Amino acid sequence: MNTILNNTAPAREERLKAGIAFGGTCSQLQDCISKGCLGGATRSFSQTYGCQHSLSLGILNTIRNAVVIMHSPLGCGASSVLSSGQQGAAFQKLRDPLAEGTIIINTNLDELNVINGGENNLREAILFADREFRPEIIIAIGGCVPALIGDDIDAIAAELQSCVSARILPVTCEGFKTKVMATAYDAAYNGIMKKLLGTVNRFHPLASEDYDEYQRNYVASRSVNIFNVGSMSKADETELERLLHAIGLNVTFLPCYSAPKDFSFSLENALNVSICGTHDDYFIEYLQQEYGIPFLIDTIPIGKKNTRRWVLKIAERFHLEQEAERFLDKEENLLEESLKPFRETLNGKKVYLGGGAIRIAATAEVLQDLGMQIVGLKGHHIDHFINPVLEQLTGMEDTTFHIATQQPFEQVNIVHRLKPDIIVIHSGLNNITTKYGVPILPLFGPTFHYMGYSGAFDIARRLVRKLENNQYNQNISKNLKLPYKKQWLENDPFTYIKEA
């Protein structure tokens, strides 16, 4: 299927038939995916979750030397306080010590703009951003209001491009467009596809030897782009880089925390590797189509089996399977040795996981390997990219797999039934999850380590730490109440899912 580069990315419910509402077992879910029957289900009671612009900012706020302009009333983008405060800058500095963190401008659309249009606010903001900060790129993001009043962000970007030194990157991501919040990644990539993929301007010496050219091409032919995610840490990147270095490959990380020019440079490399099917398929399929760069979307390298599979799939493309096998065997032995002290504590513990579907299923593999019993999974949304990750799990046919973007009301009901000993969970609902009283490990964290072999070790180590003292969660559960009615906990957890 050809991707046509429009001004906006299509919604995932249309492009991938992705679903946001499902309750059942793993085998029922797989059956449903193969029949494509998930698309239209929704809820008659729903709770808030992210939208296109919130997750787009998750990528776009990390890009260095950029000013982000949120074209909307004041609330959209207000969640950037964290990245424009200290944390975002700190993570950028890990990649470039001179990075200055995110600067976000809001065009502050008011009632008059709603009537008369807000394009002038955006024009002024772009000119100001260029004059004041001299960034490499200005990212202009449109929220719901400009979409409804018909502000043409792409036209403004084109119109002003000759007046500013920065490159202007228009991104449309009105929140009401989709129920699948992961469409946000496509929206962000859509902007990058439109403006950041250009000719590579490398320094060319006046005279060069054939050998230099040969060497450059050789290096490029052994270089892969790895598509990182905002929820990854620098430690995760270091580990993945180590694994691929070991079999003789060079690694570039995109898109988070990269500089704008990195996107063009990445077009010289030999292979694009996604680490999570939820994030990158729209973009890297387009890169194959337009630039002939092959891609790999398979599993996420969390846990022993997933990591092996991921590295081997990459190695295959370079005919390095044997080298990789030998290296991975050695790594697995080392990991096995290191996990021994934790196994006794963790063995047989019942665990419930919630978050991005691919991430939780991959994390479940680590936990299964540690002898833990997976009693339930809750994924934000679902599409066919879950399949390779589910294959790594065993004995899951009857395990609850529930699709809900956050929706803590369903989660409390299910957790109440499944009675896990430990919960591994996404952020954004832990005022609720804590009240269940069992130890909780965050599913991801940009300051912690989860991926590759050392990530598996870290997960095990932290799980044991969580179990070592759970007094805090216990006290919370003893002293605080849930906002959900008691009788709700007795009802079928999927009562409010409406089939299409």
Place this chain on the structure above:
Amino acid sequence: MAEFIERPRYACALGGALSTLRAIPGAIPIIHAASGCGYNLFNATHAGSAYLGGGYCGATSLPSSNVTEREIVFGGEDRLEEEVRTTLEIMEGDLYVILSGCMVEMIGDDIDSVASKFHHENKNVIAISTPSFKGNSYYGYDLLLDGLVRNWIPHAPLRKEKAVNILGIVPGEDVFWKGNLKEIKRLLERIGIQVNTLFGEGEGLSDIKHSSQTSLNIVLSNVYGMMAAQAYEEVFGIPYVIAQFPVGYRQTEDFLRKIAELLEIPSHLLEQVLEEECRIYYDYFERFSDIYTDADLQRYAVVVADANYAPSVTRFLSDELGWIPKLTVITDILSEAQKQILEEQFEQFDSGLKIPIRFDTNTSSVRKYLKEVTEPYKNQRYYNALTPLVVVGSILEKELSASLDAPLVTISYPITNRVVLNRAYAGINGGLTLTEDLLSALVTGR
């Protein structure tokens, strides 16, 4: 038309209404908007307000109609009605408040009529329109209180004497709101006034319900809470008085005298309380006198804060700590009249200092103003630099303070470099806490 804002220090009206409801136990918001509004605004208030968290039913527990293109095209009232009905089935609360986002306001959904469908079932459902293009978080606080006054708070059979409500301290936007309200309540109670702070420790919906019983509203702000106070006056005939947000003993004394006079508090009681508070306060000042002098902890200061904190903290630094504020930047969206009132608060400092004040919503402007008010460095042999300096502001001043090599003390939203619970900067204890934080920032390397 409004102008763009570079790194704004507030969210939208819906954000303010949500953070205010977050401060009322048992109040359940029902958001009629796209899926992201509630979660994004939670993330803003959570991080910016020193990790406020979701509390009882915040974060992703917020019921939300999550409208998509279909509702935008065909109208979202049916979807909202369904969401209200199911919320009542699931969520345990005492009051359900429908709040609206931009997109449903623009398509003209009538949220009041949806709320009224539940009135005959005797349900506590009200609707408050909070279109975000009409104002920022502070305005959202006013909208919410205005809505509660007009739609929900009942008329009181009789008015209590010497009983007041406190308005103008915005939960979430004032990161220290809970501690501040506690201290204001403590002080006023000491002089025999019954105080309802609406959002304070141990207070809840019933206090808001009974807020029509008071005889006076005190608006502790020259900018926020005014609309709410006017609503109370219009609907219940409760008059209001505007007072400056007090920080430290000097300002608190002025504040208590003003209120005591209005409510005819016996002067012997007032004088006795003031005398006691003053004694306790200066006992603590005595405690740090040695280090203040030995280490010469007098500092220049740059204050960047909202309209409540900026004048009061600047005056506190000048008139109580004996520091030298060199510049104060007030970061709110203000009318000319509001600016003038705020400027008056910088007149007649005890220290005799005249502080340059700037009104600007853009974060990067602070640096420019600093250049205006200081002697430029031109490679002089001897240069009277702006050192030693402390920056008192928000986390957005982090880069500025680092480039000036000055410690940063965060007092104004957004604050992401500390976790705040019941700490206060208002009143007499607030002055002590602020002193503690300011001086700790100076000795922290020891």
